Amino acid sequence: MNQRDSQIPQDDELAARLATLRDVTPPPSLVPGVMQRIAEPAPVTLWTWLRRPRRFELHLSPLALAGLAVAGLLLVALLARDQRPGPVVSGRPTAAAAHEAEVVLVRFVLVTTGAHQVALAGDFNGWDAGHTLLENADGRGTFATNLWLPRGAHEYMFVVDGQWVPDPTAPARIPDGFGRTNSLLRL
Amino acid sequence: MTGDASVALPLDSASLRSGAVRPDEEQVLVNRCLAGDPEAFRPLVQRYQRVTFSVALRMLGSRADAEDVAQQAFADAYAALDRFRGEGRSRAFYTWLLRIAINRAKDVLKSKKRTEEPLSAEAEGGQAMFAHDPGSPEAHAGQAEDRRRLQAALLTLPPQYREVLVLKDVEGLAYEEIGPILRLPITTLKIRVVRARARMRAALEEVRR
Numbered sequence: 514m515n516q517r518d519s520q521i522p523q524d525d526e527l528a529a530r531l532a533t534l535r536d537v538t539p540p541p542s543l544v545p546g547v548m549q550r551i552a553e554p555a556p557v558t559l560w561t562w563l564r565r566p567r568r569f570e571l572h573l574s575p576l577a578l579a580g581l582a583v584a585g586l587l588l589v590a591l592l593a594r595d596q597r598p599g600p601v602v603s604g605r606p607t608a609a610a611a612h613e614a615e616v617v618l619v620r621f622v623l624v625t626t627g628a629h630q631v632a633l634a635g636d637f638n639g640w641d642a643g644h645t646l647l648e649n650a651d652g653r654g655t656f657a658t659n660l661w662l663p664r665g666a667h668e669y670m671f672v673v674d675g676q677w678v679p680d681p682t683a684p685a686r687i688p689d690g691f692g693r694t695n696s697l698l699r700l
Numbered sequence: 701m702t703g704d705a706s707v708a709l710p711l712d713s714a715s716l717r718s719g720a721v722r723p724d725e726e727q728v729l730v731n732r733c734l735a736g737d738p739e740a741f742r743p744l745v746q747r748y749q750r751v752t753f754s755v756a757l758r759m760l761g762s763r764a765d766a767e768d769v770a771q772q773a774f775a776d777a778y779a780a781l782d783r784f785r786g787e788g789r790s791r792a793f794y795t796w797l798l799r800i801a802i803n804r805a806k807d808v809l810k811s812k813k814r815t816e817e818p819l820s821a822e823a824e825g826g827q828a829m830f831a832h833d834p835g836s837p838e839a840h841a842g843q844a845e846d847r848r849r850l851q852a853a854l855l856t857l858p859p860q861y862r863e864v865l866v867l868k869d870v871e872g873l874a875y876e877e878i879g880p881i882l883r884l885p886i887t888t889l890k891i892r893v894v895r896a897r898a899r900m901r902a903a904l905e906e907v908r909r
Contacts, residue, residue: 524897531869531900533843534850539753540767547745550775551738 615664617700621671622657623647623680628673631656635669635695642672668695726793727786734781745774748794751871752801758866759805761855769808773801791877798873799881802863809859853903861896868893 573581621633633645637660647656668687670677679686683696732740752773757766777784777797786792854862867878875886882889 523901524894527897527900528869530846530850531854531865532872533847534758534854534870535754535872537750537754537757539749539770540763543749543753543767543770544742544745546767546771547749547774547778548738548742550771551741551778 616661617664618659619662619698619700620657620659621647621669621680622655622682623671623673624655625673626654628654628656630674632672633658633660633669634672634677635667637662637667637669642675642677647671662698662700664700667698667700669698670695730781730784730786730793733778738778741774741778744793748774748797751794752797755798755801755866755871756805758851758854758870759802759859759862760808761851765808766805769801769804773797773804776800776804795877795881798867799883802867802881806859806863849904849907853900853907856903856906857896857899860892861899864889864892865896865900869897 623631625631631647631649632642633647634640634642638644645658645660647658649655650657668689669680671680672678677693679694680696683698685697685699686694687697689695726744729740729744749770752770753766756769756773757763760766760769774797777800780800784793784796854865857865863882864878867873867881868875873881875889878884879886879889884892
């Protein structure tokens with residue numbers, strides 16, 4: 514018989530001896546003591562107060578219920594109205610969105626009498642003289658248009674009936690490398 | 701009286717150990733407690749007071765401490781009933797309660813640092829604590845002496861060995877029940893029981909001298 518085999522009867526004997534300790538009678542005061550402890554209100558902390566479920570009863574007439582439903586629908590309609598998108602200029606983003614995207618709305622104006630067509634050409638439209646036409650807003654020679662441009666420096670020229678002319682009100686000018694000057698706008 | 705109040709409540713430890721207690725009866729009582737009827741907890745206390753007190757007594761060696769731990773374990777369980785998940789498992793409340801009691805007892809051991817405390821005479825003193833008292837006075841004296849030695853040896857063991865012997869050998873729980881109570885894998889548990897028994901045998905030799 515090896516050591517493990519001899520240990521098993523020893524274990525059984527020890528377990529049987531230990532099992533005699535099971536025979537215990539609890540004191541008669543145990544049950545009343547427990548019932549007294551659970552009857553005492555536990556200290557209420559803020560956390561337990563917040564976690565404790567509560568039952569609420571609401572007494573409403575059908576008329577009041579209908580009124581509440583109408584009020585709820587009105588509230589939803591108002592909220593939906595407030596979230597409707599604002600006016601968009603030329604299909605571009607709103608001013609608030611433009612600010613976030615770092616673009617600026619710029620109004621180009623050229624007053625010239627007798628002209629039939631005024632266009633705007635610059636680095637922002639590939640110097641295409643036929644791309645951005647100005648509108649004769651008042652019918653008396655005030656040509657204007659609005660453009661969203663990214664922040665930074667932009668060079669541009671007006672094209673009046675095919676004639677390239679600088680913007681007389683431009684804040685700055687810059688040589689174009691071909692002997693002429695472009696108007697310069699810094700945003 | 702409602703239908704819930706008429707549930708059968710076997711109180712003897714034999715039926716408890718045999719698994720005769722119906723888990724759905726306990727769930728009914730738990731539900732009544734949660735609905736605000738603390739008296740529904742009384743049958744559960746009566747049913748499990750012996751085992752809870754026994755485990756605490758064997759862990760601590762003092763009847764006064766054991767009663768306090770047992771009462772507090774029941775109170776803890778009552779306060780946490782909304783987190784009890786019996787789910788129809790056999791003896792779910794029993795094992796849940798024992799885990800609370802064991803943890804409470806270990807808290808007391810830590811706070812008092814009484815791992816080497818000698819057996820208190822009150823732990824085995826007097827016939828009042830014996831549920832049965834068979835045999836002659838000589839036999840009774842011999843049994844009482846053996847129990848005193850066993851308890852004294854048990855108290856010399858570190859708590860992690862003491863708790864496995866109390867649950868496995870004293871109370872006769874299955875490994876599958878002890879695992880969730882002590883939160884140990886079965887393999888670890890079996891190894892610990894083997895080591896605990898070896899330590900217990902050595903401790904009994906020391907006590908005999």
